[in-house]
Amino acid sequence: PPTDGRTRLPPTNAPGRVKEVSSVSNPIVKDIRSLAQKRHREETGLFLAEGLKLVVDALDAGWQIQTLVIAKSASGHELLERTAARTVALGADVLEANNKVLEAITRRDNPQSAVGVFKRRLTQLAQLEAGKGDVIVALDRVRDPGNLGTVLRTADAVGAKGVIVIGDSVDPFSLETVRATMGSIFSVPLARVSEAEFLEWRARFRGLVVGTHMEGTVDYRTPKYDAQPTLLVMGNEQAGLTEALAKACDVLARIPQAGRADSLNLAIATGVMLFEARRGSLRL
Numbered sequence: 001p002p003t004d005g006r007t008r009l010p011p012t013n014a015p016g017r018v019k020e021v022s023s024v025s026n027p028i029v030k031d032i033r034s035l036a037q038k039r040h041r042e043e044t045g046l047f048l049a050e051g052l053k054l055v056v057d058a059l060d061a062g063w064q065i066q067t068l069v070i071a072k073s074a075s076g077h078e079l080l081e082r083t084a085a086r087t088v089a090l091g092a093d094v095l096e097a098n099n100k101v102l103e104a105i106t107r108r109d110n111p112q113s114a115v116g117v118f119k120r121r122l123t124q125l126a127q128l129e130a131g132k133g134d135v136i137v138a139l140d141r142v143r144d145p146g147n148l149g150t151v152l153r154t155a156d157a158v159g160a161k162g163v164i165v166i167g168d169s170v171d172p173f174s175l176e177t178v179r180a181t182m183g184s185i186f187s188v189p190l191a192r193v194s195e196a197e198f199l200e201w202r203a204r205f206r207g208l209v210v211g212t213h214m215e216g217t218v219d220y221r222t223p224k225y226d227a228q229p230t231l232l233v234m235g236n237e238q239a240g241l242t243e244a245l246a247k248a249c250d251v252l253a254r255i256p257q258a259g260r261a262d263s264l265n266l267a268i269a270t271g272v273m274l275f276e277a278r279r280g281s282l283r284l
């Protein structure tokens with residue numbers, strides 16, 4: 001095998017480099033590991049996507065890769081090698097790492113054989129567009145990474161035109177959120193805004209603004225979702241919607257419940273609302 005740290009990948013025009021790393025204290029590995037912290041993700045504008053499927057989804061959707069870390073033990077895996085070659089051709093580096101390094105980067109045992117470092121990408125509110133029957137989801141101060149990831153995945157599944165994260169919320173690019181999206185983070189337009197920015201944009205939104213509220217008086221099946229675009233507004237896990245957001249809605253809808261549970265989990269409630277709003281648009 002080559003001894004200069006390079007592999008046998010074909011030469012390209014503006015290639016990245018292939019390096020071997022075996023130590024968790026290697027400076028490049030340290031930089032990548034630091035992306036577990038929100039502050040470092042924000043400073044660098046980078047985040048991690050774990051697993052070959054996610055990496056391929058991201059590349060297919062045109063997201064910019066900075067570094068691809070692959071398991072040395074997985075050499076010979078065809079898709080992995082093709083993805084590594086693709087990464088190098090895009091001008092990004094490939095690190096061939098041992099299991100110890102991959103475990104340190106992903107912070108778990110039995111790590112995936114590929115982890116991509118990508119440039120994050122957010123959408124501006126002004127770029128979100130919704131026509132008749134379309135839906136955009138807004139989440140007030142979502143705190144749980146699993147909830148946010150699940151909402152992104154579900155929004156993708158119903159063909160939502162965007163997800164807006166309002167106010168002080170969990171970072172959409174945390175490892176846990178990205179994991180929970182199963183790749184949907186790469187295909188659903190995502191905006192992050194303050195409440196004030198949201199309210200200003202909402203004032204110009206042409207469509208029906210449906211808030212969900214435990215004190216809502218409208219059955220969630222009542223609004224005519226097909227007649228115009230819908231902006232669906234979901235509340236924080238603990239506190240529900242702020243007063244200002246609740247006031248900004250055209251209707252406050254509630255999903256009727258039986259049994260003892262006080263409320264539904266945020267991601268479940270969002271799923272129920274999204275499939276109702278998109279009922280007339282989705283076909284087998």
Ligand code: SAM
Pocket residue numbers: 212213214216233234235236237238239240241253254255256257263264265266269270
């Ligand atoms: N204690 C909170 C409250 O009273 O608002 C419960 C919040 S709930 C866990 C999180 C969010 O999910 C709510 O703000 C609302 O948007 C939505 N939600 C949960 N159950 C709902 C229901 N039955 N009807 C409408 N929205 C619901």
Ligand code: CO
Pocket residue numbers: 034040
């Ligand atoms: Co630091």
